[in-house]
């Protein structure tokens with residue numbers, strides 16, 4: 001897939017060299033500004049903390065309290081700020097580092113075969129063996145628990161990664177999936193690592209946290225992030241929550257990685273955690289963009305999924321790599337094209353179905369999104 005990646009990148013460069021304007025729906029990085037109060041908090045925080053030294057490894061008490069209170073308001077669960085929460089520098093590093101704390105060389109780490117690359121990279125760098133479960137369209141892009149159990153039965157599996165709302169398929173997991181997975185993981189003594197970075201990005205159905213489905217969090221850890229909720233990718237802040245022993249050990253391990261999240265950043269995002277209005281605005285903005293693209297896809301007869309996250313997952317009319325290349329120069333006369341991510345590029349393991357799909361991240365402006373929807377309508381009509 002590295003080759004395919006390079007191939008699409010090269011085609012993007014070439015399109016630009018040939019004078020094409022490329023509307024970029026590739027990487028999922030929000031272009032909207034950070035929550036206003038957080039910006040003000042950062043400005044005043046720099047002054048307040050001008051000589052405060054290293055921040056706390058686990059996050060300041062006020063930040064952990066705010067995270068716990070938010071979890072309570074949002075999911076009706078209350079992780080103990082003293083023992084069940086730790087701050088992280090966004091979830092990417094936290095996800096990548098988790099296996100270093102818990103995986104011994106040769107342990108299996110189970111993850112979706114299409115998904116977020118740090119699940120695999122973390123497992124490999126920690127000496128674990130990545131194993132994959134498929135995400136099938138006929139199963140609503142949820143893992144089949146039989147696939148999971150067949151790996152668990154084989155040999156020691158330390159971690160099971162799940163990611164709902166899901167990047168890239170936009171699927172949201174339901175109650176029975178979480179409950180059944182918890183029972184299965186307890187039976188085999190595996191840790192569930194639930195990447196919940198997208199719980200606040202949804203259309204109609206409000207996503208859940210796996211922590212809601214049991215009081216016994218001994219083998220569960222979840223990852224939350226301010227990145228998508230508050231357009232905060234640029235300031236790197238999030239938190240992990242879960243069982244006391246898990247969090248305790250993870251905290252200990254993390255003292256060797258860095259020295260915590262800057263105090264000014266933690267304080268600034270407390271106001272973001274306490275505000276839901278800006279989060280609703282974020283959802284409204286993506287809903288508008290989503291509507292533009294999904295109605296165009298519908299008109300040209302392309303099947304899509306768009307239940308959550310800021311992605312659209314859609315069926316590729318041809319092999320996803322060649323389709324992505326053709327999209328870059330979609331309108332030859334107007335010299336304008338669209339950058340999408342071919343599903344094949346998102347495969348972590350053996351995922352023969354990945355190449356049948358493509359992903360669009362709704363990060364360009366509303367105007368650019370409307371333009372892209374018109375381009376799709378006019379040029380992809382089959």
Ligand SMILES: Cc1ncc(COP(=O)(O)O)c(C=O)c1O
Pocket residue numbers: 028089090091092093095116163167195197224225226227228233237238
């Ligand atoms: C599935 C998933 N998890 C986690 C992240 C990491 O987000 P951050 O490190 O900004 O919190 C992303 C970012 O795109 C993602 O797609």
